[in-house]
Amino acid sequence: AQSVTQLDSHVSVSEGTPVLLRCNYSSSYSPSLFWYVQHPNKGLQLLLKYTSAATLVKGINGFEAEFKKSETSFHLTKPSAHMSDAAEYFCVVSVPGSSNTGKLIFGQGTTLQVKP
Amino acid sequence: KAGVTQTPRYLIKTRGQQVTLSCSPISGHRSVSWYQQTPGQGLQFLFEYFSETQRNKGNFPGRFSGRQFSNSRSEMNVSTLELGDSALYLCASSLTGANEQFFGPGTRLTVL
Numbered sequence: 175a176q177s178v179t180q181l182d183s184h185v186s187v188s189e190g191t192p193v194l195l196r197c198n199y200s201s202s203y204s205p206s207l208f209w210y211v212q213h214p215n216k217g218l219q220l221l222l223k224y225t226s227a228a229t230l231v232k233g234i235n236g237f238e239a240e241f242k243k244s245e246t247s248f249h250l251t252k253p254s255a256h257m258s259d260a261a262e263y264f265c266v267v268s269v270p271g272s273s274n275t276g277k278l279i280f281g282q283g284t285t286l287q288v289k290p
Numbered sequence: 291k292a293g294v295t296q297t298p299r300y301l302i303k304t305r306g307q308q309v310t311l312s313c314s315p316i317s318g319h320r321s322v323s324w325y326q327q328t329p330g331q332g333l334q335f336l337f338e339y340f341s342e343t344q345r346n347k348g349n350f351p352g353r354f355s356g357r358q359f360s361n362s363r364s365e366m367n368v369s370t371l372e373l374g375d376s377a378l379y380l381c382a383s384s385l386t387g388a389n390e391q392f393f394g395p396g397t398r399l400t401v402l
């Protein structure tokens with residue numbers, strides 16, 4: 175079965191310092207992996223996606239993630255946090271196959287707090 | 291291109307009632323997926339529709355149902371509402387269901 179584990183439920187950083195949000199996945203097949211962000215009372219916005227091309231994926235707003243198959247990880251990073259980055263972040267897996275079409279599996283989310 | 295829209299944005303119902311939520315996908319997208327988001331359970335997949343057919347279903351009781359129209363718009367229905375159905379219901383559209391999904395703003399359902 176496929177699953178996603180976000181290793182931190184809450185991360186706090188100071189503005190201008192690096193951000194690291196950790197995610198491990200479990201999948202029997204080659205998965206597609208995504209990071210989504212959700213600001214308060216808003217829907218989910220796609221930050222970036224990995225679909226078996228380059229292992230280092232660049233997304234919007236300066237975020238990037240690296241797919242490491244040997245570690246089954248897909249951690250999200252940003253060199254310098256901005257106050258507007260404060261939000262909930264979800265690591266998400268999509269597994270190929272007809273029984274999984276249209277189904278995303280979400281991690282429990284990591285709340286990112288950015289202090290001035 | 292307009293994004294995914296959901297109506298209504300907020301809804302208050304009482305136990306035992308039923309509710310219908312609507313989702314209009316991005317133009318050209320034929321797959322619509324529905325998710326329930328609660329503080330305790332997080333985001334959980336409800337079902338996915340493609341070309342008016344339900345292709346996949348999550349682990350929810352039969353009180354949760356949906357349909358998709360020929361223009362790809364989708365509705366989900368919850369009958370005999372329970373307090374635990376209070377949640378943010380999100381729909382997402384994608385081209386085929388095997389691509390990234392784009393989410394609407396959600397419908398906040400409160401069951402009293």
